[in-house]
Amino acid sequence: MTKVNDIVIIGAGQSGGWAAKTLRDSGFTGSVQLIGDESHLPYERPPLSKQVLLGEFEPGACQLWSSERLEELGIKAELGNHVELVDRRGGQVVCREGKSFRFDQLLLATGSRPRRLICEGGELAGVHYLRTIDDCMAIRASLGPDTRLVVVGGGWIGLEVAAGLRARGAHVTVLETSEHLCGRSLSPSLSKYFLEQHLRRGVDVRLGARLKRFVGKGRIQGVELDDGSMLDATVVLVGIGAIPNDELARSCGLEVGNGIVVDEHCRTSDPRIFACGDVSDQPLGEGRVRLESWKNAQDQGVAAAKAMLGIDSLARELPWFWSDQFDINFQLVGIVPPTAQQYRKANASENGFIDFFVQEGRLVAAAAINSPRELREAKRAIQKALPFCVDGLVLV
């Protein structure tokens, strides 16, 4: 391998941050340039829809490492800079703000961004998206004692925000166009479970709802639906999914599918360029996936850094995701194939249960409600890939 002196990482988020640290932990002594367009050092986003939004944590609690620690590690963080060009032949990246950086190897860790809703009134103050610390603090600032929140989109971020604010007394409505909450990641029975939990705690969940427009004079006042009904609103959160920030990869001619196409070592179609985190389209089992999860961002950041140094990294962990809503801790391990059979085991002592997803006699995924210990055991069973016994379990 030709000697690598300069590594540039585009995207100073969770995955890029972990990659930078891993380069140093693995003994890389060349320059590590971490470029990010936010003004914050690398941080974790899950608390933004939970503790930070509710004022239980301040944003600093999400930060991965202090500026002193990054300095000690010799990681140069170039914040507030948006890379707008990757020159593969010349081996340099150029920022909109004017700076450019040369690289021997490049890592794209540009994450994803909220899908925008094109809708009348979408520009009104009080209509929010949630991705960054700045988004979170803007929502926090708009909350008050008489908050009437309308969440557009019944996905994970929307439901977490709905649960958190409802638990603090806000009037909350969730609008979902399909007939299922979190329909892309949950089976119908699990989706129904979350629906019941929200309804029971007073969230007004409307499935099959069609938004017509946002109404207000400068600031949001209401949300009109296609059926003519009008909901009062002081705050709106739009959470209708995320799209990968893969434009740089596209424009420099890398292979792109649902995100930047990488192999199991995070290598793109250019041997000098790697990609990790939400933006990557990676192989998993027989197919390919783009995972938007905390665990994947960290695992792939570490794996990408090691691959850049030519270190054989350990076998990848199973995909894992969690969500906290009200007093419910949900965890999902593995990928649920649409044809898997679902079996349930109650866990009476903790008011929870675990669902096992079985394909061709083997456990391939598990979803646990308030049952973290059982989930850990299921994870081991998935990894062992032994025949799975369903005796005593209830087919859902």
Ligand SMILES: Cc1cc2nc3c(=O)[nH]c(=O)nc-3n(C[C@H](O)[C@H](O)[C@H](O)COP(=O)(O)OP(=O)(O)OC[C@H]3O[C@@H](n4cnc5c(N)ncnc54)[C@H](O)[C@@H]3O)c2cc1C
């Ligand atoms: C509100 C919220 C709650 C979440 N909760 C959970 C949860 O409970 N459980 C879970 O498993 N996952 C959760 N996630 C998902 C998890 O946080 C993400 O999967 C993870 O942050 C992805 O990390 P990343 O480094 O790939 O991307 P990011 O953390 O988004 O980092 C990418 C960075 O690159 C920057 N960037 C993009 N393009 C450029 C450019 N051209 N130049 C410079 N910089 C650029 C972006 O601005 C960003 O700062 C949540 C996400 C959000 C938003």
